[in-house]
Amino acid sequence: DQQVKQNSPSLSVQEGRISILNCDYTNSMFDYFLWYKKYPAEGPTFLISISSIKDKNEDGRFTVFLNKSAKHLSLHIVPSQPGDSAVYFCAASAEGGKLIFGQGTELSVKP
Amino acid sequence: EPEVTQTPSHQVTQMGQEVILRCVPISNHLYFYWYRQILGQKVEFLVSFYNNEISEKSEIFDDQFSVERPDGSNFTLKIRSTKLEDSAMYFCASSEGDNTDTQYFGPGTRLTVL
Numbered sequence: 001d002q003q004v005k006q007n008s009p010s011l012s013v014q015e016g017r018i019s020i021l022n023c024d025y026t027n028s029m030f031d032y033f034l035w036y037k038k039y040p041a042e043g044p045t046f047l048i049s050i051s052s053i054k055d056k057n058e059d060g061r062f063t064v065f066l067n068k069s070a071k072h073l074s075l076h077i078v079p080s081q082p083g084d085s086a087v088y089f090c091a092a093s094a095e096g097g098k099l100i101f102g103q104g105t106e107l108s109v110k111p
Numbered sequence: 112e113p114e115v116t117q118t119p120s121h122q123v124t125q126m127g128q129e130v131i132l133r134c135v136p137i138s139n140h141l142y143f144y145w146y147r148q149i150l151g152q153k154v155e156f157l158v159s160f161y162n163n164e165i166s167e168k169s170e171i172f173d174d175q176f177s178v179e180r181p182d183g184s185n186f187t188l189k190i191r192s193t194k195l196e197d198s199a200m201y202f203c204a205s206s207e208g209d210n211t212d213t214q215y216f217g218p219g220t221r222l223t224v225l
Binding site for chain 1: 159212213
């Protein structure tokens with residue numbers, strides 16, 4: 001099941017710079033997308049979401065962009081902080097409310 | 112801030128044994144979910160539950176699995192006869208509404224089947 005893909009397994013960024021995490025999806029029927037952050041041995045923590053009727057949603061240092069024609073979304077974190085180091089998952093909401101997750105991108109923010 | 116809780120944090124069992132994983136969703140939420148993550152793999156949907164019924168289930172959720180809301184606060188996942196491949200982190204989640212509502216996840220139960 002490759003309906004949601006995160007092609008970069010890891011990303012390393014310097015503290016204070018921008019982190020850009022990318023996600024692609026294949027099903028044009030998805031209408032709601034979410035980003036979660038996850039630390040080892042913990043559950044996913046909700047970060048930010050976007051409805052398909054929008055192309056941008058911002059919350060503090062986090063901004064999610066949605067390009068429906070390209071079936072692509074991205075999460076921007078600026079400025080990046082060492083505490084942002086974690087695995088980031090994008091997810092699409094499908095029928096029945098189930099979330100379909102990407103494989104995750106491990107972000108490392110170096111001081 | 113309200114949160115989803117899960118017990119136990121770690122469960123070790125012998126192959127063929129029954130296990131029950133427990134969750135307490137956020138109190139005003141109406142939709143409940145179970146997901147699992149096998150080590151090194153994606154988080155996978157298992158089942159969604161609303162109004163005391165299963166709304167949606169994945170291919171993974173076969174006859175060995177069942178869910179129940181035995182009272183007004185708990186939501187449980189039962190695996191009747193565990194297999195080695197059931198070893199994974201199991202996450203419970205809940206949301207106020209369905210498709211376009213945010214799901215909030217618990218900390219997970221690590222199930223180890225020996």
